[in-house]
Amino acid sequence: MPTIREVALLAGVSVATVSRTLQQPERVSPKTRQKVMSAVAEVGYKPNLMAVKFRSGKTHNLVVLVPTVANVFFARVISGMQQTAAEHGYAILLANTLGNATIETDYAKMVQTSQADGLIQLRAFNPFDSSVVNGHGLYPMVNACETLEQIACPVVTLDNRRAAKAMTEHLLSLGHRRIALIKGPKDSPLTRQRLAGYQDALAQAGIDFDERLLFAGDFTLQSGHTAAQQILNQQHRPTAVFCENDETAIGAIQAFKQAGMKIPHDMSVAGFDDIAFARFCDPPLTTIAQPAEEFGRTAVTLLIDLIEQKLTKAPTVIMPYELIVRESTGPAPGFQG
Amino acid sequence: MPTIREVALLAGVSVATVSRTLQQPERVSPKTRQKVMSAVAEVGYKPNLMAVKFRSGKTHNLVVLVPTVANVFFARVISGMQQTAAEHGYAILLANTLGNATIETDYAKMVQTSQADGLIQLRAFNPFDSSVVNGHGLYPMVNACETLEQIACPVVTLDNRRAAKAMTEHLLSLGHRRIALIKGPKDSPLTRQRLAGYQDALAQAGIDFDERLLFAGDFTLQSGHTAAQQILNQQHRPTAVFCENDETAIGAIQAFKQAGMKIPHDMSVAGFDDIAFARFCDPPLTTIAQPAEEFGRTAVTLLIDLIEQKLTKAPTVIMPYELIVRESTGPAPGFQG
């Protein structure tokens, strides 16, 4: 790799002049500029940006902690991040953490060791060693999609409670009275929020909350399938199932169909996220659309503002949702709209 | 951010001793080690790894160019990469390139500017400016999933031709004689290879190749749906459709079902990749399983070997495939097995 020194030597100027030619060409005479540029071309010089970053103290790297890139919703979020980051001259270092705290902590060290300027966490977990955080101030961090409580950092989130309530109301409006809920990962605030919204809607409709209608899930296809089988084994079956994400719903629909049920005739199923597959299900899935790419874009924008000190206090941005009614939900048996 | 100097000052030793204590503690007396460690703890010292990397000339970063993380197959590949990279102390810089040559070239510059040690490309395109490549040697690069012709770099690939032939043979064995093929992106060698495999099987079975059974696609759900509609409009319909990936197949299945067809009774549909959704389709999808995570792991291993000069020449690694027969393929109408 040729260095700036070799260029200087070949052009017969000082390294300072080479640097200036590349950074602020107008401050260099046309003649030297010419000489330098052809020397650059001749040796194929590319500045060592590692050196530049080291010197400037700015890496222009952002770490993103994502539980799993295999989750289609997250994939969209990342897509949005990448785009905005690139526009601002930042690169994304993506960490597929599998929700593992150790891996998250490891990657967070990239910020602590000056390898990245900031971090975006898509899960409700503070990846920075708390002793460090308390003792020596916070590192630039943004929380997206989830809600990291007890830490003062910008948050980009959905009003999950309202959205879940809206979906539950949709099911209620179709005459459903026994509505099961297949939850997301246990320790996630998002899961609690969606549950709360579900309960809100039931309470408002004067329906008693029945804990036996709650089923565990973890946002995977398999977990939806498993939960649906449990529902099928239940004595007094629900007539509708609200799944906390689309993958779960798709897994559940399969289990119901394998058991010979017709969707939505025998069972209504709703999801959450509106991933691409939702529209291509059989039947197409009723779900809540979230602006996934916009989540990513917003999170990156906030983080860069934080890094560049344009932010005075940590805001909470609430993104809009949209109820998408497709064909996986229908009237409850015997219901007269 | 405290530096090594502050630690040295506080511990009353030289910076070299601090560095040694951290790198090779055994070369330092227990007493000084003690002093240094408590000074490190007291100021909350974290080494500036940017400086370390700059000095060592090794970044331990790998750039990965992926057409789109939203493709579930690629998501799995990336997952495998991340894992292996982490094991070797490397980080993955993921670039969601959308198959855009300009974006790819931009990210490739990270290698050229010493911000990353090497690159993995998942598409058949050389992201390095060819003049640079020719003039000044190659950068460490590995091609995975696709086949980058005309460049001598390690390749991790599937025998796409054999795999496609195997799937076509499966369909032929079910009595299908008119088999449509929904292709992948136009300019992809992988697409050509799968087409070749399809033709191999037909030729071997003594069936004339009919160009009207070829349909364009781009690996998206939507493109499968669109192609299936074209098939439905055709005069002399095929009885089976082989899709070059699972997303395409899932899109196609929906279109067929919307037209009132029963799968596989009226139409057999096969995919390629065995993504998670394949098993949860209705009906579950017959497909070719590829060891996606293993692709990622192998590519990273090769790249690291290349970077660390453990590789003398560029190998081509052929990964195994497996024909997964599920319920989306069945006997051709009137066929007596």
Added chain:
DNA sequence: TTGAAAGCGCTAACAG
């Protein structure tokens, strides 16, 4: 308009 020189934080000879 240009050059000399300092220094970013760290490691690795080399001396002691």
Added chain:
DNA sequence: CTGTTAGCGCTTTCAA
């Protein structure tokens, strides 16, 4: 076992 020192490649004063 420990300290001194040079230097990685670059930018940026400060002088000339």
